[in-house]
Amino acid sequence: MNARWKNLFELVQILAFALILSFIVRTFLLDNRIVPSGSMLPTIQLQDRLIVDKLLFKFREIERGDIVVFHPTAKSGEKDDLVKRVIGLPGEEIQVKDGNVLVNGTALEESYILEKPDYQYDPITIPADSYFVLGDNRRGSNDSHMWGFLPKQNITGKVWIRYWPFNTFGKLDS
Template sequence: MASARSTKKFLFETLEILIFAFILSWGLRSTVVAAVNVPSGSMLPTIQLQDRLVVDKLSFKLTEINRGDVIVFRPLTSVDSSGDFWIKRVIGLPGDKVEIKDGEVFINDHALTESYEMEKPNYTYGPLMIPKDSYFVLGDNRNNSLDSHYWGVLPAENVVGRALFRYWPLDHFGLLAK
């Protein structure tokens, strides 16, 4: 009889642990962190195809998004209604003037120094003043990225979080370069 009670107690405690773990996991994933898989080459060479990243969903709500941050966001529904997250680098902030010409990106009439870009852009864009609560985002693989030079500014409300570090593949584990 004691054996049956201890078995029931064990099963009940195991069920409690599993429910708690599920609730904790769901709570963390919905508010603090997310894991994303990168399906495209738009962020080459910084992020490779099929890299897996951890996204910080909390700190950008407490601190400002900065130029150079790699962010994860929900794309405009007019561009992609799949529900998948996209990832790009923040180039222009609210109030900035952005222009792309002669293979350079200009912010407020000053050329950016961008060690992370794969190649110089072979297109022109702007000038454009970025409205309040919006960002101008570009892929590091400038000529092969569906980004703000194609569809315009990204509303701040679409930002999910900052890409923090790569956890897969293991030989590339670490923080993302800014």
């Protein structure tokens, strides 16, 4: 085999390995998302680029305040994955009253929201293996207050890092 064919074969091997590695990383470890809506304002801006942890979050409990990526429920009317903040955990009672979100009767301190909710949500207990998720832009988010609880199996990952725009690069904490 001449040197030209040998070099071409090596290049094809490198590209094949890179594609397989990329597939494994994106399928099982990390993924990226571009935020298409303002439902998480002011925490996440329109068109922010995010890295989503798809593996490590499975080894710890989901906590209140976590920002998660999930497949939408049928009732949501959405087709693409959504990004929201976990507000209620399994077994907790959730209510929205007078502009406050109450968990087990206690109002949450929510410094991250754009505006207080302008809707009411009667008290309801979150079933096992489900969560109550809301966008930080409470008045402009298609979330649990509209379509109900999020089953745990729909959650595909936890938002880990915002990488664009670069001036806001960093970890997104609860």
